[in-house]
Amino acid sequence: MYSMFGSTVAAISTPRGKGGIAVIRVSGEDALTICEKFISPKNGKPLSEIKANTAVLTNVYDENGDILDESVVTVFRAPRSYTGEDTVEISCHGGVLLTESILSRTFACGAVQAGPGEFTRRAFSAGKLSLSQAEAVIGMIDAETRAALSLSKTNLGGAVRRKTDAIYEKLKELISSVYAVIDFPDEDLSSMDDDEVHAGIREVIEALEALRRSYKTGHAVCEGVRTVIFGKPNTGKSTILNLLAEKERAIVTDIAGTTRDVISETVAAGNVTLRLSDTAGVHGTEDAVESIGVKKSMEALEEAELVLAVFDLSHGLDAEDEEILSHVAKRAKIGVPVIAVCNKSDLFDASANETEIRRIRETLGTEPILLCAKNDESRDALVSRIEDTFESSDFSLSDTTVITNARQHAAVSDALAHANCALDTLDFLGADLACTELELAMGKLGELDGRQVTVDVVDSIFHRFCVGK
Ligand SMILES: Nc1nc2c(ncn2[C@@H]2O[C@H](COP(=O)(O)OP(=O)(O)O)[C@@H](O)[C@H]2O)c(=O)[nH]1
Ligand SMILES: [Mg+2]
Structure with missing residues (x-):
């Protein structure tokens, strides 16, 4: 079969490490002739005579003619294979040295190392997949x-x-x-009159708009929403990161200024994927390292697509909280979704803090969620608020095209x-x-x-x- 790639490539398709089996894939015009040089089916037939889409038990030989492994080999023939080319898949015992030895045999017999994604790239070039399918x-x-x-x-x-x-x-x-x-x-060659051309273009525009809107869902689900946990020191930001990550990702102490760098973690909040950044608490500081952390926190806020603004109402709202409110309000004003978290709800009484809660609600334009981040059971409430924030508008997993x-x-x-x-x-x-x-x-x-x-x-x-x- 003609291949625009010329060479026959091989690579280990399973992750490196010990396992029950590992798979070495060989694809290209010479896949069968290359593999035939060191693989013999136990049924006595040469590999090149094995029918397409058939698996056979084989002996795999080293360069001295000694048996390296007993492997199951599957033969696919062009164009009915993943790549569209002749392909041989060797399922051997999953040892690192054994797998690499078999891969070396393919090279010694004429294959070359496949690059990243090369099998799928060949499938794309053969017209088996479009780019969106490859992605x-x-x-x-x-x-x-x-x-x-x-x-x-x-x-x-x-x-x-x-x-x-x-x-x-x-x-x-x-x-x-x-x-x-x-x-x-x-000559009356056109199948459409002016009105039909107008309507046709409008139809195209509507279809493209629907596709463009679907990216809101696709981005939130597949790429992940850049989310910053923002607030003054000691309000429980790192505790919230750990709560969402369901592990001790960031150090939590009662010492203000514990988190100095930005800590990143990808977590699933229901259907929404969050790319979380826990930041140093924003406040006036003389400490050189901490102030770099504060600068990074501000940068993370600027880039965020979702802000979790954290307050600790057990101490009321002070000047530093007001500063946080004003930074976050600026993001809210340009349409960045904000979730205001009044943390440490075990330590304060909502009715006694009515004024502070109203102040947050009015400044950020959203109803604050009262949370006890220390308690693992709070995760569901926070996650459902995050899902509500994202799933409200234009978010639909039932859309067929995203x-x-x-x-x-x-x-x-x-x-x-x-x-x-x-x-x-x-x-x-x-x-x-x-x-x-x-x-x-x-x-x-x-x-x-x-x-x-x-x-x-x-x-x-x-x-x-x-x-x-
Ligand atoms: N009582 C109580 N303490 C909390 C809660 N969340 C965090 N803390 C404590 O508050 C202190 C500061 O938490 P941390 O997550 O390090 O705050 P950060 O500086 O904002 O990252 C730690 O001692 C936490 O254990 C909570 O919901 N209730
Ligand atoms: Mg912290």
């Missing part, structure tokens, strides 16, 4: 929550691909129809901008200029799923894969 493969491997797994699975099944294909086809239809009128005005990363979002946003421009242009500047915009929209959509994509983009996607995938 869904990474998503399946990286998923840490059921929601992330479910979205990635839907996308691996081609949900985004089908949607973008449909929009792409619609754009193509619009463009050819408009050009037919421009090029042959006297884009899941910034690259896809940028492509959809650009395509949408061009489609909007096409609609304006059609009214004011004429059909041929509108068509140029529609072609640009089509180009951007092509970037999303790999119809029109540069090698650099493809490289950067597949380099995020592990070797062997």
Whole structure:
């Protein structure tokens, strides 16, 4: 079979370490002839005569002709394999030295080391997967929550691909129809009248807007929401990090200024993935190290997509809390979601602190949640508040088509901008200029799923894969 890659590649596809079995994958034009040199099926047939999609028990030999292992080998033939090429998968006993010895045999017999994601890249090049499906493969491997797994699975099944294909086809239809009128005005070649072209562009815009909105869900579930835990020292920020992480991730003491650096942790809050940063408490300090920590806390606040603002009402609200309130209020004002946490609820009485609670509510525009972060049972209440904050608007896991990363979002946003421009242009500047915009929209959509994509983009996607995938 012709392969644009030329070489036959091999890699260990299972994680490094001891295990029941390990799998070495060999893919390319010469996969069978290479493996035949050191693998003999026990049924006496040469490997090259094994039927496609069949597993056979074999002996694997070292360079001296001694048996290295008894392995089960599965043969796939082009184009019906993951990569679209001839592929041999050797399932050997899962020892590190044994696995590496078998991999070395593939190299000695003519294979070369596969790069990161090279098998999936070959699948993409063979047209087996679109780019969004390849990214869904990474998503399946990286998923840490059921929601992330479910979205990635839907996308691996081609949900985004089908949607973008449909929009792409619609754009193509619009463009050819408009050009037919421009090029042959006297002949009635167009299948659409002006109104239909308008309606068609609007349909494209709506579909792109829905895709763009879906990124809110995809980002929160798959990439994770950048979340800062922000407050003055000793309010219980690190305790909240540990509560959400369900482990002692950050040091907790009653000494103000314990956390000096930013501590990061990825946690699942229900369906939402949080990329948490626990920060040094923000207050005026002379200590050089602590003030660097305070600066970093402020930077984390600026970058945050969700703010957990923490107060300890057992001591009321002081000038430092007021400063926290004013920093956080600025973020709230530009639309960053804020959850105000009145921590140490075991130490204060809500009715006695009515004034402070009202002050927080009015300054931040959100009802504070009263929490005892020391108590593990508080986790559910905090998580459900986080879920409510995210799942309220535009968040839907039941959406069939959800884009899941910034690259896809940028492509959809650009395509949408061009489609909007096409609609304006059609009214004011004429059909041929509108068509140029529609072609640009089509180009951007092509970037999303790999119809029109540069090698650099493809490289950067597949380099995020592990070797062997
Ligand atoms: N009583 C009580 N103490 C808490 C609670 N949360 C944290 N603390 C205590 O408050 C002190 C400061 O907590 P820490 O998480 O280090 O605060 P940070 O400086 O904001 O990170 C520690 O002694 C914690 O055990 C709570 O809900 N109730
Ligand atoms: Mg701390």
